[in-house]
Amino acid sequence: MPELPEVESIALGLRPVLVGKRVARVCVGTPLVIRGPYRRRWRVFLAQLTGRRIERVTRRAKRLILTAEGGLALVFQLGMTGKFLLPNPQEGRTATPKHTHLILSFSDGMACLFVDPRRFGRVWCLRSLDPEAPDAVMEAAGLTPLGPExxxxxxxxxxxxxxxxxxxxxxxxxxxxxxxxxxxxxxxxxxxxxxxxxxxxxxxxxxxxxxxxxxxxxxxxxxxxxxxxxxxxxxxxxxxxxxxxxxxxxxxxxxxxxxxxxxxxxxxxxxxxxxxxxxxxxxx
DNA sequence: ATTTCATCCTGGAGGC
DNA sequence: TGCCTCCAGGATGAAA
Structure with missing residues (x-):
């Protein structure tokens, strides 16, 4: 049920934490969630993403967009139960929850988890994405065109x-x-x-x-x-x-x-x- | 053109 | 307690 306000809340939470961090490692637990041109070559894409800084965390409708240096981007559609988890400042990271499909680890040791029990969520790996105007690249990659916000x-x-x-x-x-x-x-x-x-x-x-x-x-x-x-x-x-x-x-x-x-x-x-x-x- | 239906999934609810 | 069935619903694609 993440609709616009829920995805906006997630973006507001991730932005101050992730922007500027350097991707150290991306761990894919469930390759099925990856879609788009790199669906079967996600290792290639994620190898290129590694070492780059996250420059922007944005939202387009119900989609959450992480854009790294060079326009490499991860576009998340959260489906029914998709969520992100950051380590709680008080408790730190406890056990990795069930249904964790993707883990983004950063060079400072922090990790961001993509968790989705029902697995309706999807992640698109995209190149040359302009976070100010992401629609053209998303559509070219086969994502459904979106109407106005x-x-x-x-x-x-x-x-x-x-x-x-x-x-x-x-x-x-x-x-x-x-x-x-x-x-x-x-x-x-x-x-x-x-x-x-x-x-x-x-x-x-x-x-x-x-x-x-x-x-x-x-x-x-x-x-x-x-x-x-x-x-x-x-x-x-x-x-x-x-x-x-x-x-x-x-x-x-x-x-x-x-x-x-x-x-x-x-x-x-x-x-x-x-x-x-x-x-x-x-x-x- | 538009609507209905099935599909993907898990966990929670209700029946027995 | 536990097993079974049903169902929520975002997106998508096929069928009516």
Missing amino acids: ALDMDLKTFLARLRTGRPIKSLLLDQTRIAGLGNIYADESLWAACVHPARPASSLTRAEAAKLLRAIKAVLRRAIRAGGTTFSDFRNVYGEMGRFRPRLKVYGCQGQPCPRCGTTIRYLRASGRGTHICPHCQVR
């Missing part, structure tokens, strides 16, 4: 993307249209804007679209400030939970009263996903 989207672009009869929730989850939202923040945004998830995107009025876009940005920003949402799996780089869960209004709140009108929150399936709505606030 949800937090950067302007109303005009949003309105243009709503010109389809598809259900609005399906659109919000479609990373090629709007990048960064997952199931939690899609439901939260639709509730905040009083829009039913099954509404055809093209049926939203201009005012509703504007309200929805504002809701999306507000929810994402609040979640980032809270360090993300831990529903079950998410942990930050020090193994700590996100603090946004108690502030969720509908996600996982089925059976509880809507914070706005008191109607019981319902759970249904929409666009193939578990979906939480207030049946009074979010009509048809």
